Amino acid sequence: MPELGEVEYYRKTWNPGLAAHITKVHLNSKARVFNSCDTEELKIHLPGKCLAESFTHGKRLLFRISPTGWLTIHLGMTGRLDCASHAMVPGKHDHLVIYTDNEALAFSDYRKFGRVDFKPHSEAPDWWQNRAREILDPAFDFKYLKAILQRFPRTPMKTLLMKQDHFPGIGNWMADEILWRAKMDPRKRPQELSPQKFRILLNKLKEVCADAMRVVADGWKQPPEYWLFNHRWRNGGTCPRTGKPLERIQINGRTTCFSPNWQQ
């Protein structure tokens, strides 16, 4: 599930536990999600401290630990964060549970494509310090987008929009939604696009990110029927704009749904 809006939604689920005294930590230390994390260090470090504040960038979450430390979580394909009572008993897929006086903050992920990383010191992790410009940042402007498109002249637009180094937070459904709203064929390459199309793409990038933050990040509301979102998941869907059948193809290994003729 987790793309830009879903990640922000999950970030907020741990808010009740912010500033709360951490009492103990449960972790499935052998789970793949801890491949690059020192679980022993994490288990020793957290008790007695607290999660002071949280951030997201693209698909990653970052929790600042007070007085020192940083916890990074990537939700992968099936990861999620939940807040439960402090009496909660960890289930099979709850790889990390942080207990406070009142809450249990759980990270669970049955497919284990997610990642947890931890740094005990006070400087923010490298990935945070080197993060790319966010799409909703005003500095993500026409000039900035154009430079990215010109750097990858022959990469299909669908593939390009999913590059996290350049379009942080865009996943499969958002990429399809953006291209559909921009009336752009997902197989088209930057070298085939006019500057006018660049403009439209920039607008739709911003629009879909803003919509995701408004609808998904805020209470995970059901997206309206006029989005592509509701129609793209199975074969046999109908384009809300043209009323004609949607098509589903593979582009570089990823299922892509688009509206033929509408998207050129």
Next chain:
DNA sequence: CCCCATGTTCGACA
């Protein structure tokens, strides 16, 4: 049994 999945990474190759 088959195929599919809102993700990332790695290796092979042109």
Next chain:
DNA sequence: GTGTCGAACATGGG
């Protein structure tokens, strides 16, 4: 360095 492709990872649903 760009770009494509397939496999791998792990689990569940249809």
